[in-house]
């Protein structure tokens with residue numbers, strides 16, 4: 001047989017599978033590993049999708065998605081992002097945020113082009129960069145910088161092949177939110193160096209405390225070089241519905257529409273009607289989720305920082321805490337596997353988010369308060385035993 005595509009064969013599978021496979025065979029676990037809300041979509045969303053099916057709204061739609069959905073998105077997103085997008089030409093509905101990311105990269109990148117990628121990162125970014133034949137330029141996001149870009153380091157990573165900067169705020173896995181001052185400097189740098197930007201804002205609705213959210217696309221000179229990626233997955237607890245959003249300049253969106261035609265034609269039609277109902281309905285579920293996550297976030301930060309051997313920067317957004325486990329002397333994978341086997345808590349090793357995540361674990365705090373408390377108690381007991389063992393040498 002002839003060789004399969006070198007580009008695709010070179011892409012690594014998820015390194016965290018091993019742990020999840022182990023967890024599958026165990027019971028009495030508390031899971032802090034979930035990357036999605038613990039809620040399901042509100043009843044009015046499901047009702048709208050069911051109604052679409054019953055009324056026969058089950059045919060192909062235009063590639064960019066039904067116009068009423070794009071019109072509703074234009075209004076909602078202007079409020080959220082403070083940028084206006086034309087529903088006819090600058091908005092596209094995609095199969096989840098991941099497809100939105102892929103289409104954005106695909107229309108910008110040629111093989112050999114470089115992409116600035118802050119690390120630790122959402123692993124799909126790396127896979128997609130590689131699927132485009134492009135090259136990641138990893139820029140470490142350090143704990144002492146609150147896991148935000150250091151603009152000097154960013155500048156030093158730019159070469160003449162660099163075409164695109166990837167931003168993810170609020171971040172998966174660190175929970176950091178890029179502050180206004182840094183974002184303005186990054187915008188300046190992108191204009192000066194003529195870079196495109198993809199800003200992944202799928203966690204925008206989960207922001208805590210005094211933290212303010214800014215979209216880089218709202219700064220002067222940025223809309224024309226930026227694609228905003230958003231999604232219904234996290235905001236409306238619709239992960240399995242597969243509905244994402246692209247907001248960008250017409251020149252880019254029109255190219256993405258061509259790929260959509262060739263690859264999936266359109267997003268599942270009942271899903272689009274559900275998404276429209278989500279935008280038109282009450283935001284009560286979003287408020288309830290945010291309140292619950294904020295409560296868990298405070299609990300996690302306080303508890304973890306009071307445990308000898310562990311520490312974490314207070315997350316400002318999303319629903320993840322990135323916990324420093326370096327004092328234990330274990331690698332992040334060793335730590336996660338021992339915590340699973342001995343403490344019966346599932347977490348994700350930081351190394352699953354690139355080398356820069358080594359020495360950390362990711363906790364997702366979407367569970368109920370009771371489970372969060374239970375999981376934290378188990379981590380405390382595990383840490384006590386681990387630190388005693390370490391001191392015994």
Ligand SMILES: Cc1ncc(COP(=O)(O)O)c(C=O)c1O
Nearest residue numbers: 035096097098122172202231233
């Ligand atoms: C940072 C980030 N971006 C995008 C996505 C994509 O989500 P979806 O494709 O479900 O919209 C995720 C999902 O976990 C994520 O964590």
